[in-house]
Amino acid sequence: MFSKVNIWQIVTDHIQTLRNFANNRISVEDILLFLVTPAAASLLLTFLLRFTLDLDAINALITSLSVFSALLFNLLLLIYDILRKEGGAHAQATLRRKFLGQIYANISFCILVAVLSIALLLLLFIEANWPYLTLALNLVIYFLVINFILTLFMILKRVHILLASEINPPKNSVQ
16 A cells, blocks of 8 residues: 555665675664764754754755755656666676666665655644654754765765766776
């Protein structure tokens, strides 16, 4: 019944990209960066510093996340188009295809985080009268937004590497 809206595969595909390239194991550093750091920062912002999102911050976050989501959808389609046109069976093409698949998973996850953040921000906008709900929503929203920004940086770096390899191909490749 819920298989059409099951987002679990997007999350697991993204987590699978948090691997050490050398040994293909989950990278502890990546887990710390993408899960522990946002959790610690959101706990710090919510409980120690007592930051709460006001209406202006909610509006700004909804607007910026919406814009980034639209741009990421376009990038997702671009990656899909590159994957569709990608050919060749040699090692470099296979590695490139794997890299594109990881970027695809990261972009999908980033869009998912943005949509979830927007939904929670709208809930916070509508129902800000319950203190415990407001506190919980602030905590989760901070976590998601920090995770979104970190994942966006990872996507930017990966797309940069991909395009840089196209602009400056390795010297030993035959043209």
